Amino acid sequence: MxxxxxxxxxxxxxxxxxxxxxxxxxxxxxxxxxxxxxxxxxxDSITTSPASAHRSDHASVKCDNLEIDFKQYRVTNGGVDLGLTPKEFSLLWYLMKHRGQVLSRDQLLEGVWGYDSIGSSRIIDIHISHLRDKLETNPQDPTWIKTVRGFGYILDNSYPLIAESM
CATH class of the missing domain: 4.10.170 (p53, subunit A)
Structure with a gap:
């Protein structure tokens, strides 16, 4: 042989x-x-309506007026670029993949940053605040990312998530 x-x-x-x-x-x-x-x-896959799609198979994902473009790593709202940082982009995408699910700060740290919380998880609050400033018309009364007191955050699940190929 x-x-x-x-x-x-x-x-x-x-x-x-x-x-x-x-x-x-x-x-x-x-x-x-x-x-x-x-x-x-x-x-890495996303849950879409009506079927599941792979992130690499699709150039963008739409959720209401938001469009996430994976080729350009940018997010637009009604065609206007939100200018998200790479971490904000990753955080938003992680929240999108877990829409309708309450995520603790530790879960977000592990899912986006890749490590357990060592000390304060305040970094999550800061990034969520920056995301709200860019996503929401009124960041003081958010409609997209809601706070679940004493636990973490949830992304509104009422918008359909549609994957598109380009």
Whole structure:
């Protein structure tokens, strides 16, 4: 049996024969990481009406007057660019994926920042405030992102979420 046959039987993506060439090893690792990252990103899905769609399959998602453009990483409201920062964009998208669900500050920290709260979760409140300033006509009386006292935040679920391909 040859090495190629054994490698495919074991479901191995790649292999190298000694002596190893460092430049080739690094290039192959970078390529494998790129492939795995693309596969993981395409596995992130959103719940849409009436069916489920993959984020990578769609260029934008609309929710009432809001449009989230994944190619440009921007959000518009009625065609006007809101100028969200990357974290605000990620936070809004995380809230969109969990519309109608009350999310604690710790859940938001883990979901958007990727870590548990160490000390204060005040950073969530600050980013929510900035999002409200950009999303809401009256940030003092929000219609999109509501506070659930003593727990966290919820994004209004009354707007249909529609994924569009471009």
């Amino acid at each position: 040859t090495r190629e046959f054994l490698a495919t039987d074991l479901n191995i993506d790649a292999y190298m024969i000694e002596p190893l060439d460092y430049v080739e090893l690094v290039a192959r690792l970078k390529q494998l990481l790129w492939v795995y990252n693309r596969a993981n990103n395409s596995a």
